[in-house]
Amino acid sequence: MKDFDPNDIGMPNGNYFGLPYDLKDSEIVIVPVKWDATTSYADGTSKGPDAMLDASLQVDLFDLAYPEAWKIKIGTVKDDGGLYKANKKYRKIAKQAIAMLSEGASVNSPEVMEKCRKVNEASEMMNGYVYDTVKGFAEQGRFVIVLGGEHSAPFGAIRAMAEKYGSIGILHIDAHADLRKSYEGFEYSHASIMYNALEKIAGVSSITQVAIRDFCSEEYEIIRNNPKVKAFPNSDMCKSQFEGMTWASICDSIIETLPENVYISFDIDGLSPEYCPATGTPVPGGISFDKADYLLRKLAHSGRRIVGADLCEVAPSCSDEWDANVGARMLFKLCIYAKLNMEK
């Protein structure tokens, strides 16, 4: 710690941003969840946490919103690789089920059902790991950020936070509504995370969806009919801005829908795909990095309590480190706003 110079390039020490803090002293804890078993399109998000770890060493530990950002005690959970290994095994089984479905098999056929049962069991194991880990740190008063992995990763974190605070609202930034009642036979699919949060976690009082632009009619029915779901579809936000409304006032209307306790669930594909070309299911449109940053900053100053966060679906590209770079920088922003919010 004595030798730590925040102006130097980060040294690889296994901690995000190369920060010199021990996990036991940290106020913010990053929990990598290397999981993409149910991914339907391009895989690779299970490698996101390691790619962001590498890229995070390039992030300058200075931020105008929080000049002494390097003093934020951010700790990193180092896992034993067991989750990643299990993911590999069950990803293979999930892929077989998806291939059978695409060849015309019914989701109710015994072979598909057997494979889905195995994947669902594995997902429950992953949910249990995330729940126990997040709950443990939250009980010690630490702020926890789950770093996916696909967007099924934070279910256990949302559950732990809902139990801790009794009632929470979710700020959900995503291209997708993630309101599918299971997808391709997987109960804990990346495409079902918000459905599961709504239906299986009593303490989730509302979900505010921002930048969504790719959803099915079944999901739209839920958006229209479930009073807990508030949506700011990308096309509506664009229309408002094209006709003269400012991003500041749109952010105010977004934040107004949020209750006192807010959990942030951030799928990187909520951003425009130029920021995340390698993500699992990219969709044209979406918000810029700056707009997301501004929204989070406004939320941190809104008088609400940010209770936890996740950042998911960052996948490393095989050709460059752009996706991981963007992900690491968004992770740093989340840490800064969590810290600012704690000080309020």
Ligand SMILES: [Mn+2]
């Ligand atoms: Mn998504």
